[in-house]
Amino acid sequence: xxxKEKHLQLLPTLQNALLAVAxxxxxxxxxxxxxxxxxxxxxxxxxxxxxxxxxxxPGGFAQYLxxxxxxxxxxxxxxxxxxxxxxxMTKIVSARLLSSVITDKVRWSWLTLLxxxxxxxxxTVPTIPMTVPVALLLTITLMAILPDNPRSxxxxxxxxxxxxxxxxxxxxxxxxxxxxxxxxRAQRFHIVTVVLGTxxxxxxxxxxxxxxxxxxxxxxxHGIDYHWFPELMGDEEEMIYDMLSRRHRWATIVNRYNxxxxxxxxxxxxxxxxxxxxxxIERQELLQxxxxxxxxxxxxxxxxxxxxxxxxxxxxxxSQRNAFEAMEGIPNCNKSARSLYRLVETxxxxxxxxxxxxxxxxxxxxxxxxxxANKMRRLVEHPQRIRNHVFYHELQLVYNAxxxxxx
Numbered sequence: 001x002x003x004k005e006k007h008l009q010l011l012p013t014l015q016n017a018l019l020a021v022a023x024x025x026x027x028x029x030x031x032x033x034x035x036x037x038x039x040x041x042x043x044x045x046x047x048x049x050x051x052x053x054x055x056x057x058p059g060g061f062a063q064y065l066x067x068x069x070x071x072x073x074x075x076x077x078x079x080x081x082x083x084x085x086x087x088x089m090t091k092i093v094s095a096r097l098l099s100s101v102i103t104d105k106v107r108w109s110w111l112t113l114l115x116x117x118x119x120x121x122x123x124t125v126p127t128i129p130m131t132v133p134v135a136l137l138l139t140i141t142l143m144a145i146l147p148d149n150p151r152s153x154x155x156x157x158x159x160x161x162x163x164x165x166x167x168x169x170x171x172x173x174x175x176x177x178x179x180x181x182x183x184x185r186a187q188r189f190h191i192v193t194v195v196l197g198t199x200x201x202x203x204x205x206x207x208x209x210x211x212x213x214x215x216x217x218x219x220x221x222h223g224i225d226y227h228w229f230p231e232l233m234g235d236e237e238e239m240i241y242d243m244l245s246r247r248h249r250w251a252t253i254v255n256r257y258n259x260x261x262x263x264x265x266x267x268x269x270x271x272x273x274x275x276x277x278x279x280x281i282e283r284q285e286l287l288q289x290x291x292x293x294x295x296x297x298x299x300x301x302x303x304x305x306x307x308x309x310x311x312x313x314x315x316x317x318x319s320q321r322n323a324f325e326a327m328e329g330i331p332n333c334n335k336s337a338r339s340l341y342r343l344v345e346t347x348x349x350x351x352x353x354x355x356x357x358x359x360x361x362x363x364x365x366x367x368x369x370x371x372x373a374n375k376m377r378r379l380v381e382h383p384q385r386i387r388n389h390v391f392y393h394e395l396q397l398v399y400n401a402x403x404x405x406x407x
Contacts, residue, residue, distance in 0.1 A: 024083070037242070065134050069130060094115040143174065154198070158201065232331070266301075319346055
């Protein structure tokens with residue numbers, strides 16, 4: 001009996017380890033394209049102005065923290081590790097919440113797997129920003145640190161609800177609802193009344209915030225950065241090809257396209273370039289396979305991958321246009337570090353050094369692009385050094401010597 005109880009005590013630890021491994025493996029090897037997709041949809045800056053801009057709207061702290069995490073997704077191993085850590089943290093906090101309503105928490109520990117599984121599913125939906133899982137995790141963490149005394153817990157909740165709404169957004173609604181756990185040991189009418197009163201306080205906070213920020217009430221109720229419209233999000237296949245082209249996995253693209261052909265113009269263009277890069281077709285056949293830009297500008301991943309192809313082929317202005325259009329299509333009106341990266345390259349090649357320097361200055365305030373931006377600054381400030389850069393110098397020669405085929 002003693003051995004059985006000891007094994008039960010080890011069950012939560014085993015569950016945490018298995019959950020972490022499962023989540024990490026999923027993001028590292030099954031869905032890394034979603035990591036790259038999220039990273040390419042934002043520009044996180046380590047500046048006071050950027051932080052102030054986020055904290056100036058309801059839910060801004062959750063958005064800021066979510067974007068801070070997403071910038072790390074440029075490295076898929078770090079991104080997978082972040083998701084695994086969030087899943088384990090969610091399970092640990094859920095265990096704390098479970099212990100407040102169930103005595104035998106070890107025997108019922110499997111229930112603590114439900115919240116991280118829900119959070120895991122949410123992160124796989126491309127139209128749900130990172131703001132939502134971060135807000136949910138922080139909200140249940142607040143729930144876990146509430147005192148076990150009903151009166152003290154309610155008074156603290158009255159303070160936390162309006163503050164939490166401004167920092168985390170509508171996810172804070174879970175906080176007052178959590179007090180329904182006291183129904184079995186306090187006057188039910190009193191508890192229900194207090195819960196409803198706290199929910200009315202939350203509703204009042206939402207209405208009051210509509211008088212402060214320039215957002216419609218409907219968006220404040222749903223959450224400012226809680227959902228993206230899917231019009232330009234693209235499908236999973238485009239995200240996969242976009243990731244492969246971004247990582248220059250040309251042989252993998254050829255194998256994937258030969259196995260599963262596609263009539264998507266952007267995918268076709270990437271596949272044609274991959275075939276050309278691998279020496280399977282001539283340049284003339286490659287150019288014939290490039291679709292007009294308006295056919296490939298149907299989603300953000302499509303525009304980003306076609307920008308990569310146009311740059312390497314030598315159509316610099318079209319590469320620049322697609323990178324810019326992809327950035328302008330981001331649903332929450334954010335900017336994109338990836339697009340700015342490309343705009344630095346195209347303006348360097350076309351000789352627009354002041355414009356390139358403007359984008360470099362922005363990227364120097366990022367974490368993942370800072371080192372590259374510093375190198376590019378030396379090229380822009382000393383254009384004669386471009387002659388020593390084989391890739392950019394060759395494209396600059398092509399640009400200066402070739403009539404623009406599109407404009």
